[in-house]
Amino acid sequence: MMNTFSPAYECMSRREPLPATPAEFRYAEPPGIEFVRLKFRVLAAVSTEWAFREAWRLFCTPRRLPRKKWEDATLATARAFRVPFEGGGLAAYEWNPAGQRTVLLVHGWEHRASFWGVFADGLVRGGYRVVAFDGPAHGDSPGRSTTLPQFGRATQAVADYLGQVWAVVGHSFGAATTAGLPVQFNQGQGLARLVLMSAPGSTPAVAQRFADLLHLPPTVMARMARHVREQHGRDAESFSLTQAAPHVRAEQVLLLHDCQDESVPFSEAQQVARNWPGLRFHPTSGLGHNRIMRDQDVIRTVVGFLQPEG
Numbered sequence: 388m389m390n391t392f393s394p395a396y397e398c399m400s401r402r403e404p405l406p407a408t409p410a411e412f413r414y415a416e417p418p419g420i421e422f423v424r425l426k427f428r429v430l431a432a433v434s435t436e437w438a439f440r441e442a443w444r445l446f447c448t449p450r451r452l453p454r455k456k457w458e459d460a461t462l463a464t465a466r467a468f469r470v471p472f473e474g475g476g477l478a479a480y481e482w483n484p485a486g487q488r489t490v491l492l493v494h495g496w497e498h499r500a501s502f503w504g505v506f507a508d509g510l511v512r513g514g515y516r517v518v519a520f521d522g523p524a525h526g527d528s529p530g531r532s533t534t535l536p537q538f539g540r541a542t543q544a545v546a547d548y549l550g551q552v553w554a555v556v557g558h559s560f561g562a563a564t565t566a567g568l569p570v571q572f573n574q575g576q577g578l579a580r581l582v583l584m585s586a587p588g589s590t591p592a593v594a595q596r597f598a599d600l601l602h603l604p605p606t607v608m609a610r611m612a613r614h615v616r617e618q619h620g621r622d623a624e625s626f627s628l629t630q631a632a633p634h635v636r637a638e639q640v641l642l643l644h645d646c647q648d649e650s651v652p653f654s655e656a657q658q659v660a661r662n663w664p665g666l667r668f669h670p671t672s673g674l675g676h677n678r679i680m681r682d683q684d685v686i687r688t689v690v691g692f693l694q695p696e697g
Contacts, residue, residue: 416600424602431604438603439610446597446611447532449497449524461504470520470548472541478527479520479545482507486516488553490693493542494519495559495585499526502680506556509686515553515693520545522561535560535590535626536619539568546572554580554693558680559651562586563593567626569635577636580693583628584643584685585676588655590626629655632663640666641692643685650676667692 430438462480469476480500490510492503500519507517522538524530533541542565546552552572557565562583564570567590572578587593591612598608615623624630640663644656653670660668674682 420600427601427603427607431607435604435606435610438607439614442597442601442603442607443611443614444532445601446594447534449533451525452497454501457504458499458501461501461507465507470545472523472528472544473537474523475529477520477523477541477545479518479548482517483511483514484516486511486514488514488693488695489516489518489549489551490554490556491542491545491549491552492517492519493555493557493561493565494522494525495561497525498558498561501526505681506686506689509683509690510693513690513693518545518549535564535567539564539570542570543568546570552578554578554582556582556584556689557586558584559586559676563590563626563628566628566631566635569631572636575636577638579638579695581635581637581640582643582689582692583640583659585645585648585651585679586628586642586656586659587651588627588629588659590623592655594623628659629662632666639692641669641689642666643669643671643679643688645671645674645676645679647673648676 427438427442430441465480465482466484468479468481470479478500492500492507494500494502499521503517503519507519510517520541521528523533523541525533528541538560542561550573555565555570555572555578557563563586566581566583566586594608594611597603612623615621642656642660642663644651644653646653648656656668656670660666669688671679671682671685674685679685
């Protein structure tokens with residue numbers, strides 16, 4: 388299958404003008420960031436190792452955001468269960484158990500299964516059995532910190548627990564963990580369909596955005612890179628989706644990314660598309676990093692993509 392990426396799929400090549408960037412897409416630095424930057428300037432001046440340890444802790448610790456009422460409504464329609472995993476069971480949820488094919492949803496950083504509510508509903512209306520889970524240190528699953536490899540092991544645990552999985556939809560960090568390791572599905576036979584949404588193309592680029600936010604010096608970033616090699620036996624770049632294509636077993640892959648994604652630059656999606664033969668690339672405009680998960684046109688596109696051929 389030929390790669391469906393072409394200049395026609397580039398946002399800047401579209402005939403219609405892009406809308407002005409809404410306020411919600413404009414990056415706003417978090418409150419108190421100057422104090423955090425000062426802290427790391429002092430730590431780095433005293434000891435690179437101290438600065439690295441604190442930076443790594445912060446890098447791997449997601450916030451647990453307060454649950455909203457619409458999330459409770461989403462989970463109220465699901466069957467809750469636990470999947471055995473290191474340190475305790477992962478919180479997992481199932482919608483439409485009678486569906487003929489199973490779609491696994493893998494959430495992003497600081498999200499949780501309930502964030503998939505609108506998307507899960509669309510898949511249920513499409514006739515699918517839908518399963519989502521809270522990753523380590525997220526939602527109602529145990530842990531205070533997590534890494535991409537651990538999140539990937541959690542996804543693997545859920546995949547093994549479920550057995551037969553027709554498709555996976557991963558958003559952001561969830562897409563990176565699913566394809567970047569990659570996770571093995573159906574006893575190594577692979578998936579029929581894989582959907583990657585708002586996915587970072589380069590793992591080192593994610594770390595660099597973190598460093599830029601905190602004004603971390605290159606010495607600290609070099610120490611973080613060495614830590615990844617020591618802990619996992621591979622460079623951070625090897626987890627990047629730009630290098631994932633030869634290792635992912637999926638009959639068809641769909642990549643969705645918004646031109647105005649405020650968290651992951653659209654250019655990273657273009658790089659993934661250029662380096663993934665056979666991938667279908669579907670840009671969107673005006674949805675940003677998270678609203679793409681709730682957009683009805685996106686959901687219809689994914690439901691159509693998931694349908695078996697013939």
